[in-house]
Amino acid sequence: xxxxxxxxxxxxxxxxxxxxxxxxxxxxxxxxxxxxxxxxxxxxxxxxxxxxxxxxxxxxxxxxxxxxxxxxxxxxxxxxxxxxxxxxxxxxxxxxxxxxxxxxxxxxxxxxxxxxxxxxxxxxxxxxxxxxxxxxxxxxxxxxxxxxxxxxxxxxxxxxxxxxxxxxxxxxxxxxxxxxxxxxxxxxxxxxxxxxxxxxxxxxxxxxxxxxxxxxxxxxxxxxxxxxxxxxxxxxxxxxxxxxxxxxxxxxxxxxxxxxxxxxxxxxxxxxxxxxxxxxxxxxxxxxxxxxxxxxxxxxxxxxxxxxxxxxxxxxxxxxxxxxxxxxxxxxxxxxxxxxxxxxxxxxxxxx
Amino acid sequence: xxxxxxxxxxxxxxxxxxxxxxxxxxxxxxxxxxxxxxxxxxxxxxxxxxxxxxxxxxxxxxxxxxxxxxxxxxxxxxxxxxxxxxxxxxxxxxxxxxxxxxxxxxxxxxxxxxxxxxxxxxxxxxxxxxxxxxxxxxxxxxxxxxxxxxxxxxxxxxxxxxxxxxxxxxxxxxxxxxxxxxxxxxxxxxxxxxxxxxxxxxxxxxxxxx
Ligand SMILES: [Zn+2]
Numbered sequence: 001x002x003x004x005x006x007x008x009x010x011x012x013x014x015x016x017x018x019x020x021x022x023x024x025x026x027x028x029x030x031x032x033x034x035x036x037x038x039x040x041x042x043x044x045x046x047x048x049x050x051x052x053x054x055x056x057x058x059x060x061x062x063x064x065x066x067x068x069x070x071x072x073x074x075x076x077x078x079x080x081x082x083x084x085x086x087x088x089x090x091x092x093x094x095x096x097x098x099x100x101x102x103x104x105x106x107x108x109x110x111x112x113x114x115x116x117x118x119x120x121x122x123x124x125x126x127x128x129x130x131x132x133x134x135x136x137x138x139x140x141x142x143x144x145x146x147x148x149x150x151x152x153x154x155x156x157x158x159x160x161x162x163x164x165x166x167x168x169x170x171x172x173x174x175x176x177x178x179x180x181x182x183x184x185x186x187x188x189x190x191x192x193x194x195x196x197x198x199x200x201x202x203x204x205x206x207x208x209x210x211x212x213x214x215x216x217x218x219x220x221x222x223x224x225x226x227x228x229x230x231x232x233x234x235x236x237x238x239x240x241x242x243x244x245x246x247x248x249x250x251x252x253x254x255x256x257x258x259x260x261x262x263x264x265x266x267x268x269x270x271x272x273x274x275x276x277x278x279x280x281x282x283x284x285x286x287x288x289x290x291x292x293x294x295x296x297x298x299x300x301x302x303x304x305x306x307x308x309x310x311x312x313x314x315x316x317x318x319x320x321x322x323x324x325x326x327x328x329x330x331x332x333x334x335x336x337x338x339x340x341x342x343x344x345x346x347x348x349x350x351x352x
Numbered sequence: 353x354x355x356x357x358x359x360x361x362x363x364x365x366x367x368x369x370x371x372x373x374x375x376x377x378x379x380x381x382x383x384x385x386x387x388x389x390x391x392x393x394x395x396x397x398x399x400x401x402x403x404x405x406x407x408x409x410x411x412x413x414x415x416x417x418x419x420x421x422x423x424x425x426x427x428x429x430x431x432x433x434x435x436x437x438x439x440x441x442x443x444x445x446x447x448x449x450x451x452x453x454x455x456x457x458x459x460x461x462x463x464x465x466x467x468x469x470x471x472x473x474x475x476x477x478x479x480x481x482x483x484x485x486x487x488x489x490x491x492x493x494x495x496x497x498x499x500x501x502x503x504x505x506x507x508x509x510x511x512x513x514x515x516x517x518x519x520x521x522x523x524x525x526x527x528x529x530x531x532x533x534x535x536x537x538x539x540x541x542x543x544x545x546x547x548x549x550x551x552x553x554x555x556x557x558x559x560x561x562x
Contacts, residue, residue: 072439
């Protein structure tokens with residue numbers, strides 16, 4: 001077989017994504033998003049997302065096939081996010097992928113969303129040196145991953161024990177009167193703000209926490225601290241300097257994320273650090289990671305912002321890697337698993 | 353013509369292959385399991401088994417029950433039908449799932465399925481023909497329907513609360529009936545349909561700003 005042609009389907013949150021790759025080449029990345037609808041509710045409403053996935057599923061597959069100029073019968077694999085994510089949303093993608101696979105006789109791969117966030121980097125920067133440390137940050141996850149073998153052994157070193165970093169961005173944006181999703185707005189305002197304006201707390205960095213939660217994160221205390229600070233200022237009749245608060249908050253998040261990821265790489269003797277997830281599009285996270293990786297002598301890799309957010313391309317990229325690595329396809333009976341363990345890269349051998 | 357029929361509007365996960373031969377319909381293969389949480393695991397394997405059992409020949413059309421039904425399971429059946437049809441390059445047609453029960457009834461029948469949250473989806477059938485659109489409400493709040501009896505999973509569950517006598521054995525949408533109701537479209541090769549579930553309820557969410 002030449003380079004495998006793989007379609008990836010992603011429906012773990014509010015984007016219906018269908019990507020098509022050949023080997024490491026991205027041929028199509030079609031996305032239908034319910035984010036505008038979700039914005040009316042100030043966050044992702046699972047039922048709204050699931051309804052939108054059903055509406056968008058087949059048209060988005062067709063759009064991706066057209067864009068790539070290929071037919072379903074040409075595919076060597078169909079990969080789909082089996083978890084983690086919103087249960088009802090995942091089920092739409094998993095059911096569709098199974099049906100496409102059965103109708104076309106193309107092998108099916110149920111894959112892990114987090115591993116797919118790592119795999120997407122291959123589309124931009126080629127094969128991933130193993131081992132590598134992945135820092136995945138989005139509205140749904142804040143995870144430090146150890147990638148020993150992208151086709152088989154991916155483990156979690158740490159994760160947020162409460163809010164995901166992206167959630168904190170959304171909540172603080174709301175406090176500052178900025179629209180949902182908050183990430184891009186905070187990033188933009190922070191550019192004109194003073195990062196050292198207020199020293200907001202860095203969760204789980206105290207010596208005692210570094211013993212028990214060495215690579216874990218906590219962002220709910222930070223969000224509360226920002227809320228309290230704003231309340232106090234308002235009570236004293238002061239205006240809220242949006243740019244400065246955005247910059248100081250963003251600094252607290254990016255500081256702790258990069259600090260712990262670099263620490264994980266150093267302590268595990270790993271030379272490559274990968275960024276992924278929607279928050280990896282944040283300019284300060286990239287900047288700070290670059291600065292610190294260079295200082296630590298690490299190679300930093302991240303794909304362009306559009307590939308960082310949830311999309312079908314990342315699922316296709318992981319699928320392509322699994323096909324190349326000759327991993328056995330998944331059984332038709334695999335479930336959608338909303339709390340899927342990061343160690344299950346492909347459902348092929350673990351859950352079926 | 354070989355037709356794949358699926359329905360997941362009730363706790364029954366169902367798939368069948370029905371042969372539509374002129375005015376006659378034959379059930380060639382059938383799988384059903386009562387498993388309200390098992391739609392995504394069971395449905396495609398059921399279809400696979402039905403295809404294997406029904407032997408040679410490609411599927412010519414797909415028919416899906418479009419509810420009303422509990423959304424998560426219902427969507428699994430509908431997206432499976434739509435994706436299978438798209439993958440096979442054949443048309444897909446939707447039929448109201450309640451018609452798969454009511455279409456087989458005689459006299460005046462109240463068809464009721466379980467809508468969760470202590471409610472039922474319902475419609476009234478006169479000699480097998482539905483009167484009006486399906487509705488959702490609490491069993492005790494059902495308006496006067498003039499029905500002689502009630503039938504369906506919801507009727508069996510809430511027999512005590514319904515104003516008419518209910519059949520206590522749950523009845524699920526009949527896939528051959530769903531195929532029969534879609535048969536004019538199948539035979540004439542009507543264009544494929546964009547399937548939208550009969551939700552009957554809005555999502556539980558309030559806009560943050562008016
Ligand atoms: Zn993600």
